[in-house]
Amino acid sequence: MKTIKRYPLFLFTVLVVLALLVSPAIAQDPVTVTIFVGLGTGTSPEQFEPQMALQERFNASHDDLQIEFFIVPHDTSEDQLTTMIAGGNPPDLVGPNGISTIALFLDNWADITPFIEADMFDTSDFYEASLGLNAYAHVNTGLPLGLFPSFIFYNVDIFDAEGVEYPPADFMDTSWTYDALRERAMLLTLDGDGNNATSPDFDPGNIVQWGYDDSWTSAREKIAPWGSDRVGSPTNEDYTVAIANNEHWVRGLQWYSDGIHVDHFIPGVDGIAAYESAGIGTPLDGGLIGMFHSHTWYLTELGFDGIDFDVEIAPVPFNPVGTRVATMHADNFTIPETSQNKEAAWEVMKWLTSPEQIVDVCLIYGCIPARMSVAEEFRAALEANFPDINYDVIFESINYLDDPNHESWTPQWGRMEDAMALAESKVITGENTDAQAVLDEANDTIQALLDEYWASQ
Amino acid sequence: MIDRLLGLSSWSLQRRESAAAYMYISPWIIGFFLFTLVPMAASLYFSFTDYNIIDSPVWVGLKNYVDLLDDASFWQSLKVTLSFAMLALPGTLVFGLFLAILLNQDIPFVKLWRTLYFLPSVLTGVAVVLLWVVIFNPQVGVINNLLKLFGLKGPGWLHDPDWALLSLVIMSLWGVGQTMIIYLAGLQSVPTDMYDAAKVDGANMLRRFRNITLPMMSPVIFYNLIIGLIATFQYFTQAYIASGSVGDEIGGPVRSTLFYNIYLYQSGFKFFEMGYASALAWVLFVIILVLTVLVFKSSPLWVHYEGELRGRS
Incomplete structure (x- = not known):
């Protein structure tokens, strides 16, 4: 009788030990950051392949973090996002979002200020005026990505x-x-x-x-x-x-x-x-x-x-x-307040807006990179597509943007x-x-x- | 065999038949509960809450219903919907009956004509609305170009707040074939000997129409009125597409096509005020219910059923 009682206890102990041994291995599985695309640009068929290429490039260069683009039709994107958030299954990153879209869902975005402070993240390369476009007194919704x-x-x-x-x-x-x-x-x-x-x-x-x-x-x-x-x-x-x-x-x-x-x-x-x-x-x-x-x-x-x-x-x-x-008009990526992977999403946001990536990302989404250091590189890429345009007008206009914005x-x-x-x-x-x-x-x-x-x- | 498998063989024939009946209708019953009754009950609850879809609903009692009274858009949407109903519904009923009478005559190629007049009602939805948007285009549209031939300058139609609703009324006649075909079926069931007897008595065409056709057709008119009434108050797609084609303003220009359902949609899915939208939906339900009951109550005064004896059920 005693043996029978002890056997389950022994089995339980073995299972607990095994679980503890295995759990570090599970914890090392990469975190997947889901990027919800649809509220703004990014849903045209010709944008699919470049986004997939971007995803592959990110995933190949990261062991602990993976990204997955979740692209939905623009017309139903608002309903789909609200349903996902309401259902407790929010994406980790949403974008590219225009200022109006960010305003529409303002209460639902995480504040990235703590991440900026914790990382002592340098924002001086972004056009100064662009930093305020999606930042409000109580919430800074995301790093600037692109400007229009x-x-x-x-x-x-x-x-x-x-x-x-x-x-x-x-x-x-x-x-x-x-x-x-x-x-x-x-x-x-x-x-x-x-x-x-x-x-x-x-x-x-x-x-x-x-x-x-x-x-x-x-x-x-x-x-x-x-x-x-x-x-x-x-x-x-x-x-x-x-x-x-x-x-x-x-x-x-x-x-x-x-x-x-x-x-x-x-x-x-x-x-x-x-x-x-x-x-x-x-x-x-x-x-x-x-x-x-x-x-x-x-x-x-x-x-x-x-x-x-x-x-x-x-x-x-x-x-x-x-x-x-x-x-x-301006685009950025935002982190839903209810995301389970906010820190991982912050890392992805930094990567997407980094000087090394932002030109490619903006070429996919058709925006002017919000970083000053890549202006010349981007200008060269634009000139290849639209020659005979006075690009000084485009870049100089950034300095005259409306703040508070007309979509704020x-x-x-x-x-x-x-x-x-x-x-x-x-x-x-x-x-x-x-x-x-x-x-x-x-x-x-x-x-x-x-x-x-x-x-x- | 199935009875045996389900262990029902010991049941009486009546019980087995009842069980079979319930099994046959169960898909509909389940569907009704899951997709109609439960959402309706949920929307009734939401109508007493402040609910933005994302956050949990917060109970606010009658606030949404009280707010409706001070909401200019609510009254505008009601006005637009009622105006449309008063124009489009009689238009469809009268024009449909007129066409049905015409196509009930002994004329050559009558089947072809019936098909041609019914055909438009088969083609519905967004494509047809977009077609009408082009037809109503003030510059290149067919209507204004026809008017130009007579030296007349056509209105702005969907672009003009004074004409946009009327444009939608005209557009609604596109689907008159549906009403017409029901009338036609009704007309063909009117006994011809009544007309023959009336002719012998010297009744002219107008009199035959008033004293035979109309009374005999009144149950069909009643049916079309009820169906049309409900459909009119649920009018959405045409106005949504048409107003969206002339600017960013939903229900424009200047809210002249802000139908009740468009405002309901706007409140729920553009302003994310799902509690308020639910209140709007329930008010709409009550309005349709009251109007339908009124039409039913009035029916003994004007609907004639063949073989019916007044005062007896």
């Missing part, structure tokens, strides 16, 4: 045909203002009889060519460059007071409204429908737009091979308060964006062309959202 500065693309042939002076490429040329842009854009705007928008015979009901377009930007982006102290943010610094109807934003939106409905050099909804029909997908393609405000990512959208006119780029103009703000977080971010989109829609459709009235209304909505948010905290 904005500037003016212009159709050289249209300028030549109308004998209009090109926008200056010199960043010191203070004559390049929004008024100057308006004047040139009106000269480029033509009706069916060839009259430009400054002519008394001009027929606004029959426009066939527009001088300027900004239709691929959000409401906040259209007015962020106009000189507000809070640049692209509709609230004060502590997010308690709405300032969407500040005088600078009102002036910017009124300039935009007048550009459509009074001066006619910006296409309204009918105009957009016209050039979209004439084009092959993007505003400039159709050859009906003189100047177009967009970001570096538009270089690939435009598809230079498919157009039969010359395109150049120029800086955005100076605003009425004498400053220049080139709105910026506010309480109730989604509803705030919706309120701003409504304001923009009213102006574009002509439902209400008075920028002050439209932004007053948006401001009231945003203030109510802020009050509700703080009351619930």
Whole structure:
């Protein structure tokens, strides 16, 4: 009886000893960091293979750490990510994320400040302004990866045909203002009889060519460059007071409204429908737009091979308060707060943004590396793809980025964006062309959202 | 054999038949519980919570329902949906009946015409909406170019807040073939001797329509009304695709196509306010329920069932 009782005890002891012997071996198994791709770029078929190559390169050079790209369709990526996080199965790294995506999920990202401090990680090589794009008072969401500065693309042939002076490429040329842009854009705007928008015979009901377009930007982006102290943010610094109807934003939106409905050099909804029909997908393609405000990512959208006119780029103009703000899009990788492998994810984040990797990573995702030390290397790679572009404009524009950014977080971010989109829609459709009235209304909505948010905290 | 295997052979015939019946319907019952009843119960619970999908729901009582009353987008979405229902539903019912009557005549190639008119309702979904987006394009669309032939300048259609909803109403007539085919089946069951007798009595076409066709068709109209009512309040895909094709604003321009379901989707999946979206869903459920009950209650006044004796069940 005694032997029978002792036998299980002996077996248990043996198993425990075996487990203890084996466990160090298990602990040495490499940690796999899952990288969720889909919220931003990275989902195009041509980006799959380079990402797999990146994965292989990382895995071949690391014994204790492996990465695995988990690429999902962009359209369902938000739902999939929230489901994974809610289900307790979060990825370890998410990206590349734009500023708006990071803002949308802000409460769910881990703060990387402790990792930076623990490693005494040197951030001096990153463009200084880029460090603040995704860092808030309570959370620094990730190291900067890539930047997408904005500037003016212009159709050289249209300028030549109308004998209009090109926008200056010199960043010191203070004559390049929004008024100057308006004047040139009106000269480029033509009706069916060839009259430009400054002519008394001009027929606004029959426009066939527009001088300027900004239709691929959000409401906040259209007015962020106009000189507000809070640049692209509709609230004060502590997010308690709405300032969407500040005088600078009102002036910017009124300039935009007048550009459509009074001066006619910006296409309204009918105009957009016209050039979209004439084009092959993007505003400039159709050859009906003189100047177009967009970001570096538009270089690939435009598809230079498919157009039969010359395109150049120029800086955005100076605003009425004498400053220049080139709105910026930016990408980084973020670590979900609930990730089980945060430290490992931090190591991968460092690797992806390291000087040795960042050029390759940015070539996959189409962004300008956020590290200054690789600017020349990246510029050479870009020139191979898009020759005849003034790259000084691209790199110099980084120094004029909008901070706070036009996609930056506010309480109730989604509803705030919706309120701003409504304001923009009213102006574009002509439902209400008075920028002050439209932004007053948006401001009231945003203030109510802020009050509700703080009351619930 | 199966009875023996399952040990049911000792059961009475009635019990065995009942067991078989339950087994046959069990896939549906299980599916209903898992994919309809449980999610409905869950959404009812969520409607009383603050729930952003990622964090655990926090009980807030009736707050979501109270907040609805102060929400301009909620009222706008209700207004848009009701306006659409008041235009599209009668349009579909009347136009469908009109087509069915036309195609119930003794005309050459009637089967071909019926097929042609029914065909569009087979083609639905995103592709058809995108086709309509092109048709409504103010510059290159077919409609405005036809109007131009007559020297008329067409509206902005989906691009114009004053015309966007009407565009969707016109688009909804695309699926009228479904309603038409049900009417057609109903028309063919109306006894022809009634018309013959009416003709002998000197009833003209209008009178025959009013006194024979309409009463005899009223159960079919009633059916189409109920189905159409529910479908109208669940309108989503067409508006979502069409408004998305003219800008970034969901339900635009200027919220003119912000249907109830679009706002519900926006609240749940764009603003991540799943508790609020659940409250919206339950309010929608109640609205549809009340309207359906009202239509049912009104039916004794206008729906005529053949052989029915008023006042007797």
